[in-house]
Amino acid sequence: MSVAHVTLRGVTKVFSRPGKGGEVHALGPLDLDLRSGEFFAVVGPSGCGKSTLLELIAGLATASAGEVAFEGRPIAGEIPDGVGVVFQEDACFPWLTVVDNIAFSLRKARLAPGERESRVRDAVAMMGLGGFERSYPAQLSGGMRQRVCIARTLVMKPRLILLDEPFGALDQQTRLLMGEEVLRLWRQTGATVFLITHALDEATMLADRIAVMSARPGRILEIVETGWPRERDSRVVEDARFGALTARLWQVLRQESMKSIGRPGGVPEGGA
Amino acid sequence: MNRALVLRVLALAAAVAVLEALCRVGVIDRFTMQPPSRIAVDLWSILATGKFNAAILKTLTNAGIAFALAVSVGIAAGVAIHGLKALREGLDPLFATYYAIPVLAFYPLLIILFGLGDAPQILIGFMLGVVAVIVNTLNGLDRVPRVLLKAARIGRLTPVEVATQVTLPYAVPYVLTGVKFAVSYAFIGIIGSEFVMSRGGMGFEIAFAYNNLDNATMYPLIVLILAVTISANLMIARWEKALLARRGLA
Ligand SMILES: Nc1ncnc2c1ncn2[C@@H]1O[C@H](COP(=O)(O)OP(=O)(O)O)[C@@H](O)[C@H]1O
Numbered sequence: 001m002s003v004a005h006v007t008l009r010g011v012t013k014v015f016s017r018p019g020k021g022g023e024v025h026a027l028g029p030l031d032l033d034l035r036s037g038e039f040f041a042v043v044g045p046s047g048c049g050k051s052t053l054l055e056l057i058a059g060l061a062t063a064s065a066g067e068v069a070f071e072g073r074p075i076a077g078e079i080p081d082g083v084g085v086v087f088q089e090d091a092c093f094p095w096l097t098v099v100d101n102i103a104f105s106l107r108k109a110r111l112a113p114g115e116r117e118s119r120v121r122d123a124v125a126m127m128g129l130g131g132f133e134r135s136y137p138a139q140l141s142g143g144m145r146q147r148v149c150i151a152r153t154l155v156m157k158p159r160l161i162l163l164d165e166p167f168g169a170l171d172q173q174t175r176l177l178m179g180e181e182v183l184r185l186w187r188q189t190g191a192t193v194f195l196i197t198h199a200l201d202e203a204t205m206l207a208d209r210i211a212v213m214s215a216r217p218g219r220i221l222e223i224v225e226t227g228w229p230r231e232r233d234s235r236v237v238e239d240a241r242f243g244a245l246t247a248r249l250w251q252v253l254r255q256e257s258m259k260s261i262g263r264p265g266g267v268p269e270g271g272a
Numbered sequence: 273m274n275r276a277l278v279l280r281v282l283a284l285a286a287a288v289a290v291l292e293a294l295c296r297v298g299v300i301d302r303f304t305m306q307p308p309s310r311i312a313v314d315l316w317s318i319l320a321t322g323k324f325n326a327a328i329l330k331t332l333t334n335a336g337i338a339f340a341l342a343v344s345v346g347i348a349a350g351v352a353i354h355g356l357k358a359l360r361e362g363l364d365p366l367f368a369t370y371y372a373i374p375v376l377a378f379y380p381l382l383i384i385l386f387g388l389g390d391a392p393q394i395l396i397g398f399m400l401g402v403v404a405v406i407v408n409t410l411n412g413l414d415r416v417p418r419v420l421l422k423a424a425r426i427g428r429l430t431p432v433e434v435a436t437q438v439t440l441p442y443a444v445p446y447v448l449t450g451v452k453f454a455v456s457y458a459f460i461g462i463i464g465s466e467f468v469m470s471r472g473g474m475g476f477e478i479a480f481a482y483n484n485l486d487n488a489t490m491y492p493l494i495v496l497i498l499a500v501t502i503s504a505n506l507m508i509a510r511w512e513k514a515l516l517a518r519r520g521l522a
């Protein structure tokens with residue numbers, strides 16, 4: 001199998017809450033290897049530490065214990081080069097046009113003349129934003145704003161793309177189409193993709209492997225391999241294995257979700 | 273033209289017409305106030321003869337300097353204070369009570385320190401305005417969504433780049449609220465101190481005209497000051513509105 005692109009060993013995250021007292025044990029201890037070039041998805045109950053996990057890999061947060069490494073080098077609160085992030089919330093800069101948003105991080109990159117413009121042009125075309133180059137984010141739908149954020153990440157040509165519930169705010173049809181776009185990007189760029197989602201079918205449809213996380217403190221309960229071919233699209237939902245894979249995710253998750261909403265698994269409401 | 277604007281213009285025109293009528297009929301005698309039409313004619317002749325050009329220039333220049341200082345120092349201080357949490361906690365209560373201080377009361381002290389020139393007046397205008405700019409800059413910076421700061425970190429921006437490319441651009445519409453205050457305060461500071469003690473300027477000329485019952489000078493100068501401050505304010509308000517509209521907020 002291919003080499004590990006990201007490795008986490010014994011990673012734990014504890015938030016101290018200054019003023020309020022006490023600590024929140026958000027994550028871990030957790031071991032994980034992301035293979036180079038794979039599409040990896042994470043599902044788990046809300047509040048289980050998925051975003052925290054992403055921030056540790058992105059270098060936006062530091063682990064309380066354990067080690068996170070990207071391409072063999074440890075990440076210690078430093079933002080590594082070659083990592084792109086698409087956040088859960090709308091991260092468009094509202095005072096910039098679509099193209100200026102997309103070119104934002106390229107401002108710092110030292111590129112050959114014309115390279116910047118051509119990368120932005122390509123990203124606009126790839127994300128279907130043609131005709132909206134001079135629009136401001138407020139004039140776009142939520143789905144298009146999220147595409148602007150994806151385009152802003154793409155122009156940097158990251159080797160690792162982290163996506164935190166990027167389609168959370170979108171309707172079902174748009175989600176499916178955006179999912180296909182992300183699949184296409186993944187194939188074209190050859191990047192490793194790490195996708196957090198709360199939609200189990202989305203995880204099954206898109207990923208090579210899916211990690212199911214426990215309720216807080218988040219640990220990995222199981223990793224499900226889908227075994228899809230690299231050339232794939234949303235039509236995998238017609239595959240006989242699709243239902244079985246999604247059912248497996250739900251089976252593992254059901255108990256955990258019960259815990260996170262404060263009910264013991266399996267006991268009916270008001271039971272006996 | 274939209275209806276609100278038409279109504280506003282009509283209301284203003286009606287108020288001027290009533291004032292004109294009251295003056296003409298004699299309800300308001302001409303030693304108290306001249307009719308608006310007369311004020312307009314006097315203003316025109318003041319501007320045409322250039323009689324008060326030196327005074328007007330002095331006041332506008334000093335107000336401009338006080339304004340520019342309040343805005344630039346206010347924004348820089350706002351960014352610095354925002355970055356230093358401990359300093360912020362210490363200063364917040366002081367900002368909250370700052371406008372309880374009658375800044376003009378320090379004018380004599382400033383004259384002793386700097387002499388009866390432009391400096392004390394500019395300082396008064398600056399001191400009045402700068403805190404409004406700081407407070408509104410802080411307000412804007414406080415509102416920057418965390419996710420934009422994370423995006424800036426992923427883009428590996430330096431702290432200075434974060435301020436100039438992310439947090440300040442985000443805060444501009446809020447900063448402009450402070451800038452509008454700075455315009456008003458600059459004029460209040462300059463003209464107020466010219467009233468109290470000075471060797472020239474529009475405030476000085478207005479006070480001089482008042483003491484000599486010279487309504488043909490006093491009212492036109494007051495109207496001129498109103499015209500300048502209101503147009504400056506409207507211009508900034510328009511800019512503010514355009515920025516907010518671009519963000520879908522107005
Ligand atoms: N900065 C923080 N300070 C304190 N607690 C935090 C912080 N960030 C996240 N948490 C807590 O850590 C837990 C995991 O959060 P998060 O990673 O956002 O979960 P998820 O993305 O899976 O919904 C939650 O209980 C959350 O309240």
Ligand SMILES: [Mg+2]
Pocket residue numbers: 050051052088164
């Ligand atoms: Mg989250």
